[in-house]
Amino acid sequence: METHRLYDIKEAAHHLGVAPSTLRYWEQKGLVRSGRNPANDYRRYALHDLITISEIAFYRRLGVPVKELRNYRTISLDELDATLDRTQKEVEQRLAELKDMQVFLERQRALNAQAVALQRAGMQPGTPVPQRLSAIDYDDPGLWLLLIDQPWRYGVVIEADEPNLVLESLTDLPPSEETRWEHAPESDRGLECLLRIDPDTDASNAPELFAHAAQHGMQPERIVASYLLTAAESEGGLRWDYYRAWVLGA
Known part of the structure; x- marks a missing residue:
């Protein structure tokens, strides 16, 4: 049988761009699963585990609540599509808000630049x-x-x-x-x-x-x-x- 590479929690967290404590929390909430090293009972993850967890990490970055991802392993295609549709609308709203913030920031920087220029010019x-x-x-x-x-x-x-x-x-x-x-x-x-x-x-x-x-x-x-x-x-x-x-x- 082919021997698969296994990753400890620090390696997994590094590759996924999250903290080890985040992986432990997600496991506690039922979002992810890990294997155990029989020698020391440390968590270890197969490559496929990392792929699945990377999807969880992606949805969390989008703002999908943990409670909506608890049944991620059993969620149907239709349910997943509904979640993604709702999340897309939320992301689009946040992007619009960020655009407004960018306009405000540019305006404030311009006003600050005017103040500095007037102060220097006398x-x-x-x-x-x-x-x-x-x-x-x-x-x-x-x-x-x-x-x-x-x-x-x-x-x-x-x-x-x-x-x-x-x-x-x-x-x-x-x-x-x-x-x-x-x-x-x-x-x-x-x-x-x-x-x-x-x-x-x-x-x-x-x-x-x-x-x-x-x-x-x-x-x-x-x-x-x-x-x-x-x-x-x-x-x-x-x-x-x-x-x-x-x-x-x-």
Whole structure:
């Protein structure tokens, strides 16, 4: 009779890409079986055992629950097809969720890159990207859905004569009586910069930005800004909301 190669649990686990404890658990739950070495009662696996266990490992990676695989050795073709069909739908849903997460991640990296670039560049001539900032209707049921999906639509206006007052706003809504600022190309002179606001106290670097704008020969009137992200200025440092901002004036 042909002598077959047998694998101990460490070898089997290595080839299957799982931990030995996982094989023991699957055996305890009835998913897999192993032979025993009569000399020491250690588990050992034939090549065919590894093939079967690799199928179990595949289904587990797909997210098929252990309880659905307990009868794997006796599951019919129809039952297996139903399980695979259901699992395929779940995988497709997870892929769609991961795609959304990828879009969110790329967006956050782009916003972070903007913050870093603005921090390095200092104050430079620039035209505001938002065309309008409007007062927020806090009773609007769609407000949070809008800001969760498009957080950059959150903005602020800070007037030069009240540099410590932060007016929460939304960017580029239709014109209304609650418009806080609207772009006027013929009169607005802009200096682009990075605005930092303490989310707990509303303290900000707005006074310094107004002072720097004055040093550039501007008569600053206000800051308009759109939200980028929240982060500490350095490891263990103060936490700030960062905004892409423009100091506007004559």
